[in-house]
Amino acid sequence: MSQQPAVVFLYRESKPLHREIFRDFVRAIADCGHLSVCVAPEGTDLGAEQLDFFEPYPTGPGREEAMRQAVARAIERHRVVRIISTTEDDVIAAARLREHHGVPGTGLETAIHFRDKNAMVARARELGFRVPRSCVPHTLGTLEAFAGTVGYPIVVKPHNGISCGGTHKVEDVDQLRALWPTIHQERHDLRAEEFVEGRQFHIDTVLRDGQVVFEAVSAYAVTLLDHFRHRSIGSVVTGTQDSALEQRLAAATRAVVTGLGLRTGIAHTEFFVCPDGELVFGETGARMGGGYIFPLYRQAFGVSLPYTWVRAELDAGYRPDPTHRRTAAGDLLFSADSGVISDITTADELLALPNVGEAQVWKNPGHHLAHVDEAGGQGLGFTVVTGDDATDALENAASTLRAFRVATQAAR
Ligand SMILES: Nc1ncnc2c1ncn2[C@@H]1O[C@H](COP(=O)(O)OP(=O)(O)O)[C@@H](O)[C@H]1O
Ligand SMILES: [Mg+2]
The missing domain is CATH 3.40.50.20 (Rossmann fold)
Known part of the structure; x- marks a missing residue:
């Protein structure tokens, strides 16, 4: 050896x-x-x-x-x-x-805190965070009583889900009664939560011995569950990271991920910011943010999230060295169509547009395009654009996405 x-x-x-x-x-x-x-x-x-x-x-x-x-x-x-x-x-x-x-x-108890939303949310509450009220849906009656207490809408979702898979927003008792027969066999893999109204943020953190090696606070352009079936999902990160809100979110994230037991490793954490300014804990995973998030930080800071994470795991003294700091917005590519692709905008066409820092298109004519069934998208690709500030970057992202077109024929 x-x-x-x-x-x-x-x-x-x-x-x-x-x-x-x-x-x-x-x-x-x-x-x-x-x-x-x-x-x-x-x-x-x-x-x-x-x-x-x-x-x-x-x-x-x-x-x-x-x-x-x-x-x-x-x-x-x-x-x-x-x-x-x-x-x-x-x-x-x-x-x-x-x-x-x-x-x-990372040991098993900590890994469970980062994977099991029942344990995660209970532990976050013990740590003093505001969390949505929740229940385990033992019976339809349990769910109806829960909704009676917290009010509609409620969210019913897997305790160990990913990318909105199997996640339902239930608006009223009729929807709940219609949903029940489709979920009753999995009831103990599910949890119900009151619906949190607010802007969603993701915070990506690399830690070494409990100390932050890298962190970035990003605002989702839209709330995921309400929009992922209808449009591109994206987020924006500022180069400065210096607003009071960004600093509050970074501090809350440090407290929750270390409170859940993470000492060295990576976390992808979500918070809601409610209209009254309060932070509500959403969830966290001991993993890298998916989709466009790695290229987003590459564009914003010249920092590779996977490289930084592994260096932090192995090397106590390592600190990433951002080569620049600029505001960037990332998006998954999306199409409302499905079927066999007959024509699709290429990555080179997207890269030729102003402000586009990165673009990848993973499907070609002849490939099948599925309907989107999770927030991870349809595997079409992604874009990252830069901007002067968050509003500008989001506008640049929107105009880039308008230039992306997919034509399909019905599958035979
Ligand atoms: N209690 C809630 N209130 C409002 N929206 C929620 C709630 N729980 C989940 N969501 C929405 O559903 C999405 C997926 O839920 P989440 O808990 O993040 O699981 P995962 O991302 O692992 O599938 C969230 O990003 C959010 O948009
Ligand atoms: Mg999530």
Whole structure:
């Protein structure tokens, strides 16, 4: 066994951007003088990458056990000092593996706080945060009584969901009674919350030993659940990060993520800012923000979120060095259509527009375009634009998105 320290990272890719994240991971590990060991599903084509070791595992039923065995093989062969999950789905598995193999890093109790919204919200309330009132929907009557107390609308959602999947906004008792037969079998995987009216923010934080290494506060352009089926989902980050609101959100996020137990690692946290100015905790995950968020901060600060995260995990003294600070807005590309794509604006056409810092288009004519069913979008791609201030960046984003067109034919 080589004495060179090794980092195991659990990797899965479903979007082209994941490969860029992968490369920044490997680069950060190499820059720390560690060996990179990627544990990923069989068939992940990493042949051209600068990786040190690939430990593939078969997918399908028993995936998690196969992944555990792949990590165990890596532990036998290398001096593993860190196990990192690149996806939210493997956050709990990574914590179990750390505890099982005695590898330092986030433990299971903390991982549960970041994955189970029942535990997360209860713990945030214990820490003194304002949280939506909630219940577990044991029966239809429980839900009707809950709505009677907090008033409609209410939100019914999985306790461990992601990207608005399986999340319902229920406006009245008729909608609730219509929804119930479709959810009653999963009732104990769900939680209900009072609907919080407010602007949504996401705050992305990298921590080392409880200290902030990188943080950024971004405002969603629209509330996600109300809009993701109808338009592009995006957010704006200012280069200055110096408003009173940004500073309050950053401080609240530090308190909640460290209060939930995170010492070293990354968090993607959501707060609502209510019309009365109060902050209400939404949720947090021990993961990188998805979609356009990595390119958004790359444009705004010249900082790579995955690189910074991995350096922070490995290197106590590391601090990212922003090359610039400017205001930027990111968006997922969206189309209201579905079917087979006959024509689509290319990334080069988008990049030729004013203020566009980055654009990627992942579908071509002939590809199938699905209806959007989660806030993660349709896998069409993303844009990041810059602007003088938040309003300007949002206007630039809107005009860029107007230039993006997709024509489809009904699938045969
Ligand atoms: N109590 C709530 N009040 C208002 N909107 C909510 C509430 N809970 C969830 N939402 C909306 O649903 C979206 C998804 O819920 P969230 O708890 O963030 O789960 P996830 O993003 O993991 O799917 C949020 O971004 C928000 O727009
Ligand atoms: Mg969310």
